[in-house]
Amino acid sequence: RASRQTADRRPDLQLSFEFFPPKTDAMEERFWDSIAKLAPLKPRFVSVTYGAGGSTRERTLRMVRRITADTGVPAAAHLTCVGASRDEVDEVVRGYQDAGVKRIVALRGDPPEGVGQPFTPHPDGYRNAADLVAGIRRIGDFDISVAAYPEKHPQSPDWQADIDNLKRKLDAGANRAITQMFFRNADYLRYLERARAAGITAPIVPGIQPIHSFKQISGFAARCGASIPDWMAERFEGLEDDPETHALVAAAVAAEQVTELLDEGVTEFHFYTLNRSNLVLALGRLLGRRAGAE
Numbered sequence: 001r002a003s004r005q006t007a008d009r010r011p012d013l014q015l016s017f018e019f020f021p022p023k024t025d026a027m028e029e030r031f032w033d034s035i036a037k038l039a040p041l042k043p044r045f046v047s048v049t050y051g052a053g054g055s056t057r058e059r060t061l062r063m064v065r066r067i068t069a070d071t072g073v074p075a076a077a078h079l080t081c082v083g084a085s086r087d088e089v090d091e092v093v094r095g096y097q098d099a100g101v102k103r104i105v106a107l108r109g110d111p112p113e114g115v116g117q118p119f120t121p122h123p124d125g126y127r128n129a130a131d132l133v134a135g136i137r138r139i140g141d142f143d144i145s146v147a148a149y150p151e152k153h154p155q156s157p158d159w160q161a162d163i164d165n166l167k168r169k170l171d172a173g174a175n176r177a178i179t180q181m182f183f184r185n186a187d188y189l190r191y192l193e194r195a196r197a198a199g200i201t202a203p204i205v206p207g208i209q210p211i212h213s214f215k216q217i218s219g220f221a222a223r224c225g226a227s228i229p230d231w232m233a234e235r236f237e238g239l240e241d242d243p244e245t246h247a248l249v250a251a252a253v254a255a256e257q258v259t260e261l262l263d264e265g266v267t268e269f270h271f272y273t274l275n276r277s278n279l280v281l282a283l284g285r286l287l288g289r290r291a292g293a294e
């Protein structure tokens with residue numbers, strides 16, 4: 001089993017960690033503390049999200065700049081094209097270029113009315129993520145990641161449309177896709193098959209969401225079209241007031257998910273950290289990556 005092999009037999013293992021820009025001083029402290037704890041796992045990059053409608057533009061830029069300047073960890077900036085003209089988006093991209101940021105996670109984003117509402121591009125804006133990727137490529141030589149949806153994007157009418165869209169993003173110049181959170185590995189593996197059958201060869205990195213709070217993650221999942229399997233809801237049922245057991249179950253659920261994927265031959269993982277380090281540090285160990293080890 002791949003999950004029982006030592007790390008030196010898995011030199012191709014690649015990890016990345018996603019953060020969100022903190023709102024308060026206390027949250028910012030936790031953000032930097034988590035970056036410091038996860039940096040020794042030598043991630044390919046840590047990424048910082050772009051708030052809905054570009055609401056965190058300045059904070060995302062500040063965090064990404066500082067990670068780049070102060071920690072030596074490669075940073076990736078998420079960027080969306082919601083509510084902004086091409087010129088405005090291009091200016092943000094050039095800002096990253098000037099700050100030495102070489103990686104962008106390029107997304108369409110969701111309309112301010114909410115996830116799932118029809119998306120209307122800005123009249124002078126990029127129309128979708130594929131269009132944005134092409135725009136970024138015109139500006140500079142960035143490493144670009146795009147989004148993929150193992151349970152289909154809620155606005156894709158069918159699988160064909162969904163996979164065609166992923167292909168357009170990669171053909172426009174993206175280097176890899178990162179998936180939305182999912183909890184049934186079979187969904188991800190079937191999605192990989194569909195993508196490979198459509199001639200997509202780029203890496204499709206599973207996005208792993210450790211369950212720090214089942215209540216919170218179920219809310220996120222419902223909003224983004226990821227489903228929570230019954231067996232998972234049952235595992236967390238009644239643990240709202242028992243944080244210790246909740247944390248142990250969360251670790252077990254995520255451990256099961258990543259070791260199973262590793263055994264399926266997956267070598268790249270993206271973790272949604274929610275700016276916390278503990279569970280991700282533990283999962284890194286299960287994947288054979290730990291602080292201080294070469």
Ligand code: FAD
Nearest residue numbers: 049050078107108109128129147153155156165178179180
């Ligand atoms: P697209 O790839 O453009 O596709 C969206 C939908 O439109 C798909 O159903 C597609 O089939 C359809 N579509 C696209 N082009 C066409 C066309 N020409 N004709 C018909 N249909 C079309 N959101 C944020 O606001 N900030 C973030 O930082 C952020 N980070 C994310 C990171 C990851 C890894 C993931 C998976 C998602 C992230 N999101 C983020 C959420 C994302 O913005 C939403 O899921 C959004 O609804 C779709 O973005 P997209 O880039 O996948 O869009």
